[in-house]
Amino acid sequence: MSIEPLLTARGLVKRYGRVTALNQADFDLYPGEILAVIGDNGAGKSSLIKAISGAVTPDEGEIRLDGKPVQFRSPIEARAAGIETVYQNLALSPALSIADNMFLGREIRKPGFMGKWLRMLDRAAMEKRARDKLSELGLMTIQNIGQAVETLSGGQRQGVAVARAAAFGSKMIILDEPTAALGVKESRRVLELILDVKRRGLPIVLISHNMPHVFEVADRIHIHRLGRRLCVIDPKQYTMSDAVAFMTGAKTPPEELIAA
Amino acid sequence: MTDAPANAARPQEFETVLSGSDKTVANFDTQTRTPVEKVQHFLHSNPAAVPLIVLIASLVVFAVLVGGKFFSAFSMTLILQQVAIVGVIGAAQTLVVLTAGIDLSVGAIMVLSSVVMGQFTFRYGLPPVLSILCGFGVGALCGWINGTLVARVKLPPFIVTLGMWQIILATNFLYSANETIRSQDIEAQAPILQLFGDTFKVGNAVFTYGVIAMVLLVLLLWYVLNHTAWGRHVYAIGDDPAAAELAGVRVKHTLVSVYVIAGLICSLGGWLLIGRIGSVSPTAGQFANIESITAVVIGGISLFGGRGSILGMLFGALIVGVFSLGLRLIGTDPQWTYLLIGTLIIVAVAVDQWIRKVAG
Numbered sequence: 286m287s288i289e290p291l292l293t294a295r296g297l298v299k300r301y302g303r304v305t306a307l308n309q310a311d312f313d314l315y316p317g318e319i320l321a322v323i324g325d326n327g328a329g330k331s332s333l334i335k336a337i338s339g340a341v342t343p344d345e346g347e348i349r350l351d352g353k354p355v356q357f358r359s360p361i362e363a364r365a366a367g368i369e370t371v372y373q374n375l376a377l378s379p380a381l382s383i384a385d386n387m388f389l390g391r392e393i394r395k396p397g398f399m400g401k402w403l404r405m406l407d408r409a410a411m412e413k414r415a416r417d418k419l420s421e422l423g424l425m426t427i428q429n430i431g432q433a434v435e436t437l438s439g440g441q442r443q444g445v446a447v448a449r450a451a452a453f454g455s456k457m458i459i460l461d462e463p464t465a466a467l468g469v470k471e472s473r474r475v476l477e478l479i480l481d482v483k484r485r486g487l488p489i490v491l492i493s494h495n496m497p498h499v500f501e502v503a504d505r506i507h508i509h510r511l512g513r514r515l516c517v518i519d520p521k522q523y524t525m526s527d528a529v530a531f532m533t534g535a536k537t538p539p540e541e542l543i544a545a
Numbered sequence: 546m547t548d549a550p551a552n553a554a555r556p557q558e559f560e561t562v563l564s565g566s567d568k569t570v571a572n573f574d575t576q577t578r579t580p581v582e583k584v585q586h587f588l589h590s591n592p593a594a595v596p597l598i599v600l601i602a603s604l605v606v607f608a609v610l611v612g613g614k615f616f617s618a619f620s621m622t623l624i625l626q627q628v629a630i631v632g633v634i635g636a637a638q639t640l641v642v643l644t645a646g647i648d649l650s651v652g653a654i655m656v657l658s659s660v661v662m663g664q665f666t667f668r669y670g671l672p673p674v675l676s677i678l679c680g681f682g683v684g685a686l687c688g689w690i691n692g693t694l695v696a697r698v699k700l701p702p703f704i705v706t707l708g709m710w711q712i713i714l715a716t717n718f719l720y721s722a723n724e725t726i727r728s729q730d731i732e733a734q735a736p737i738l739q740l741f742g743d744t745f746k747v748g749n750a751v752f753t754y755g756v757i758a759m760v761l762l763v764l765l766l767w768y769v770l771n772h773t774a775w776g777r778h779v780y781a782i783g784d785d786p787a788a789a790e791l792a793g794v795r796v797k798h799t800l801v802s803v804y805v806i807a808g809l810i811c812s813l814g815g816w817l818l819i820g821r822i823g824s825v826s827p828t829a830g831q832f833a834n835i836e837s838i839t840a841v842v843i844g845g846i847s848l849f850g851g852r853g854s855i856l857g858m859l860f861g862a863l864i865v866g867v868f869s870l871g872l873r874l875i876g877t878d879p880q881w882t883y884l885l886i887g888t889l890i891i892v893a894v895a896v897d898q899w900i901r902k903v904a905g
Binding site: 370406 | 589775792
């Protein structure tokens, strides 16, 4: 490909005691694409994603964002660089409202004296932006944005988490198993949401075990095996059983893919 | 699994029926609720409502049973005076409990601060104002040690503050040599130490500055908890610290600040304590930690963190005050007060559990 990757990782190594979770792993994400990451349990998908999202710091290796080397020591630093992650557990606070959750850690304060000296939050502005974002993503008709997140269904919570990422992610969004806990209909909405975010030009990293979902939305599929990138395949040229075979080691991918 | 070639963005075959499905799924639930559910929802979104209702009900009951002697401006303000210290210490406890912690050392920090305020003035001859600042410094230091052990060393708050309770109390006795500073001496040489014991009258109502300070403190913390980012972070940490961390809250930093602020509030409590008892006594305020936890629990603040309102804590403290005074005026054995308060604690937690089911 001639276009420059948005984010590249080379030779990432992460060890936990005597377990090597990442063994010289590489990763590339191109602008505007949906890249699926698949792999068996224990292949190191989560460690790879955590290294990119700042939740863990790799022992070795280099990550470059827009060609510049970056080192994230926390998710907050990765977010500041424009990388938003929707974690599998969603990272929402159940007792707080939808708006409070969307702005957690980056609250808007009132202008002027109230905000500067009394540190008062601008609830109205936050609620308006939260409502706009949710309806812009066609996610839900909001009756009460001040509603506690714990009163929402699983799909609605997922929607809030994705909307939060889409609202603040300026470079890329990482989605960890976004459809794992959802029913058929809610999964469909989330997939539509993913395509919608892609249409806005944001590249997405999608981690999933659901092969039909992966093959439906992904532009490229990164297959992770034994702590490293085994190959990257085009979902239009390979079948789901090929992907599963590569992933589990039943088949060896062709040489040219390994080089890619 | 059949291997159909992948079609970008075309629904799976089994999903095609979804076009005919009910589209209302994403709506927020607006079904009609039974009256009980409505009550449950109301209480869920207004955590201070239960203690307020109980407070009003107990006021009415005692007003009927005892009559005008109880339901007078004088008695009402007497209750306020009696709960001022519990209210202040309860405010500190509220902050810690909201983060899903507990602080058993609040009473000890209060007493040590009051001893420092007194001894620094009388033993070292420091200006009283400076001694008071030193007292606040000691409170903040104790809180910082608590917070660091909880947030950075990751010890359970119960254990940390159980240990610190003993350590601070022992320090207090060792440092003060079990010596009380007499009220007359303070009045003559450092009246500012007794500032919060000073009273003023509005008709028959008698207020101390301590009462005013307590109410202002609770209102201030209510504002901070509900209308600043720091306050929202306190709730988020109590709810789910891992989620808060991933969402971008500086969990450790915020936790340490919670314990430091709790320590500072306990020092304020120590200052109030001098005003309340007149003297500086290292043996005062023995039960402040238990009383503050009682106020917090009756006030509907969840010991599991993240839920409740500081106003509830104030109502909880007032409920205890109303029961104590009301039962004393009726002339019963004071043990009845403890029996009823004990019952109330258990009922309050049961009600809390019921309200939380709304989330399920």
